[in-house]
Every structure is written in C-alpha cells, then in structure tokens.
Amino acid sequence: MTSSTEEAKSELNAASQIIDGKAIAARIRQDIAQQVAALAEKKPGLAVILVGSRPDSQTYVNMKKKACESAGIVSFGFDFDETVTQEVLLETVQKLNQDDRVHGILVQLPLPSHLDQDTILKSVHPDKDVDGLHPTNVAALQMYSGHFLEAPFSIPCTPLGCCVLLEQSAVPLRGAHCVVLGRSQLVGWPMARLLLAQDATVTVVHSKTRNIEDMVRQADVVVAAVGRAQMVKGDWLKPGAVVIDVGINSVDTPGGKKPYKLVGDVDYDSAKAVASKITPVPGGVGPMTIAMLLRNTLASFQRMQKQT
C-alpha cells in the first residue's frame, strides 16, 4: 500500500461511520406502529408457517411474531411437525390465500427436504407473498426500475433492507461500482437488480470467481452475502468503501463467556479501519430484515384495501 493511500485511509478512518441498522429499524418499526394505530378497525395480518423444530427457524419465527405484535400487526402462527405432508401445507396456504384477515403469508425457510419448496412458495397468492419469492414478484422485480419503496409488489426483505440502509446513510449509488458477494435468490441476485435499478454499476462475485479480492478492492460499495464467517478482510477494501454485511454466522468461542458468537461475512475490525461506512453484525442488516417484513405486510394490506 502506498503512503498516499495510507493517508487517505487514516483520514477516512477518522470519519468511519457505523451504519446503525438497529436504530434505523427501530424508527421504521415505530413509524409502522403509528400508521397501524391510525387505521380503522381492520388491521394488517401476517400468517407465519413454520415446519419442524430447527432452533434458528424457531428463533426467527418468534422474533417476527413479536415484531408484529409490537407494531399492532396481527400474527397467525401455523406450526407443523417435521413430517407434515405437502398436501396439508398446500391446503393451509390455500385457506390463508382466501382469508381476508391475512395480508401476508410467510413460509419460514428452509423446509424439510421431503417438501417441494418451489411448489409451496408458488402456492402463496402473489399479493400476499411478503417475502417476494413468488415467480410473479421475482419477475416484477426484474422488470422494475422505480424506487424500491414505491414498487407495487413485494421485494425480498433482506435486500430491501440493505437499500434502505444505503439510502438512509446517503450513499450515492448512481454510477458507483457495487460488488455483491453471493448470488442467492433471497439476497445476492435481487440485490444486484436493486442496485442496477439505482444506476449503479454492478458486479456479482461468488465461489467460482477468480481473484475475488481484486474484484472487491474496486468496489465503492460492497454487499457481502455469502454465509462465510469473516471472509472479507480490511485489506480487500478500497479505502472509503461502504460495506453492507448481510452474513450472520455463528462461530465457536472456546474459553469465552458464551460458547459461540455471531459474526458477519466481513472481518469487522479490519474492515472498519478502511471503510467509510459499515454495518455491524449483529445490529446491522438483521434488524432491517424484520422491519421490512412488517413494512411489506403493511404495504400489502394497503394495496388490498385499495382494491376493495
């Protein structure tokens, strides 16, 4: 590293800003709660379908239900045994599709392997698909170029939350080079599309990418969504880059107070010294995902009220 970039680094260092996803999400949830409180008798409702007893899925589902309650959104829980049949699940979804108390239907993923995840996700009515995973909504996102909060369909919660964080942090995207690590249907690929729609230049890198560090080093904005603990190091970053860390990885901490800790896909300490803005883990993207789920449920409700 040359001395001039060292200088740039230390200058930026001074200004390095933590993107406080927890605080931003809290403000959004408060705003949603106020909007819901101001509604007439009828309130938005979210149905949450959980299959099996994975502890992480149970934790997420509980967090989602609690978040609904605190925003005044009615939550309906449907918990099934690991062994539930495809038919029973599809019947449940069909009933919820027709239930006018329900404006959002969430199927907690992953499903056990004997179930056909695609078929089940497709069975959710597109208007109630608050996760944005139904083909109708997937296609709508590919063809949409407006503002992400004005889309007349649901956009997957995690990439939507990342866009809100970038906007709230006043990160200019037009013409910026954004490198997205990961190409999943849930995060990486929709994120790439959302950045492109905001006129960013977008590169998608993944496990088969050669010289991944060199690619990341060019980025004005890095979005890491690969699920590999602390993979992106500070010296992979261009000084002043903005870092959005989607990863939530559990790593063992032998001898620590707790037996494990949660870390992102970015090596936070070394990255913080180089980035201009960075999301922590936990407290960055994670809280935004839940805030966006409430937001998508309210938006679904509002669209359905207009229709009737």
Add this chain to the structure above:
Amino acid sequence: MTSSTEEAKSELNAASQIIDGKAIAARIRQDIAQQVAALAEKKPGLAVILVGSRPDSQTYVNMKKKACESAGIVSFGFDFDETVTQEVLLETVQKLNQDDRVHGILVQLPLPSHLDQDTILKSVHPDKDVDGLHPTNVAALQMYSGHFLEAPFSIPCTPLGCCVLLEQSAVPLRGAHCVVLGRSQLVGWPMARLLLAQDATVTVVHSKTRNIEDMVRQADVVVAAVGRAQMVKGDWLKPGAVVIDVGINSVDTPGGKKPYKLVGDVDYDSAKAVASKITPVPGGVGPMTIAMLLRNTLASFQRMQKQT
C-alpha cells in the same frame, strides 16, 4: 501500452478468430429442419404479429417467416394497421393461445405507443411465449441454473444465441470475468443471468457507469448490447478478450456505394486486432437470433406434444 502487451497482442492477433454466427446459425437451422422433417404429420407452428409499417420491423418479420418456411415450421402472419386497438390485439392473442396448430406466438416489438406492450406480452400463454418475455418465463430464467439449452421454458432468443456462440467457440466461462454492456430486458439483463448461471463473474455496465473503459478492459468476455455504433474500441479490450457484439446500428456512408452500412456496438477493425475471438456485424449474433427463434418454437412444440 508496454512492449510485453504489444507482443502478446501481436501473438494473439495471429490467432484472432472470427466467430462465424452465420455458419453456426446455418448448421443449427439445418439440424432443426431435419428434426421437423422427421416429425409425423403435425408440424410446429409460429404466429407472427406485426403492427404498423416500420421498415425494420417488416424486414425482421419477413426474415422470421422465411426462416420458418425453410425449416418446415408453419408460419401464420397477422399484420395490423398502426391504428389497431388493444382489444383487437388481445383477442387475436387469445385465439392463438387456444389454437393447437400454433406453438409459438411472437409479437414484433416495438409496438406503437398507444398500445400497452406489457399487457400484450403478458397475454401470450407462457408455453407459447417463444421470445421469453412473459413474466412466468422471466422469473423462470432468474431461478434457473441448468444448461441454457435444457431449460424447460423459453429464454430470449438473442442472449440464448450469444450463449450458443460462446459454447460453440469453446470459450470457458467458469470463473471468467464477463462484462455485459447494456441492461435491457431483451438482452443485457437476461445475458447477465445466463453468464452467472454458467459460473462466470458478471459485471453489468451502462450509460451511468463511470470509467466504462476501465471496466471493459478487465473483461475476459465482453458482450456489447447498448445500441451505440462502434462505441467499444480496440484499446478498451484486454488482449485476448472474447467479444460478442449484439449491436446492429445503421450508419450513413456519404459517398459510399450504399447510403448506409450496418455496424455493431464494437469498433470491429480495432477490436479484431486485440481480441482472441470476435463476432462480426453483420453475420455474428444477428443470424443466431433467428436460429434461436426456430429452436424455441421447436422446443415449445416438443414440450406441448409431451403434455398431450
């Protein structure tokens, strides 16, 4: 440019290969004709809808109909006045959706501005949407990661043709850095997805990209689909890069034999001196688009026969 890259350039120069889209397309069309000839009585049928009298659209439609005939595919032409109503067009599509002689329906774009292009494209039954523009097929492509010729749905003809050219030219894509210029629904964006599905690292650049030359200069494979005559110069390319030129631009040739000539988005003469493989214009991607239309029509026919 350093002398070592000059050397590399002249070495590669010697080996620079023209990707002969015309010849590759001819072989594919011959193969399709043989498959169609071997069919029992029932043959694949393609309906082509043309609105108005744009000379370029008329030329394309005529080429498509002739290509059908020469392959033994039945073509049904539906030519409408510039002033046709949306209702009449939608009725026509509905009839064709139900007509079991028709396995592909193509609406020649662009449509006059009083027509709602989205609604008309959505009205085509997904199984007969040989252009791959129906939301069902758009979503299917985003979620598909298999081989492009094995997809159980239609992929837009031009990017599909580009994939075939790359495969037939033995261009390795896994881990290769592919830079796509342009982000259209018809070419750029589906091309990016198709390259990603082949494990390439993909960058999408466009009119808002800063330092576009620097981005292109990193590419192992360049796909140019911006519609700007001869924009990409030879010195924008990494020596040995593979160049796929999707552009078909008409430029005036004052004092020439003809009043205009067709050129690509790439400055062919300067690019040919640097690239390892390159498609000419005309005779590169253009003929492949039509070959892929026939191929998609035959594939639709085959899928429908299986269903019945």
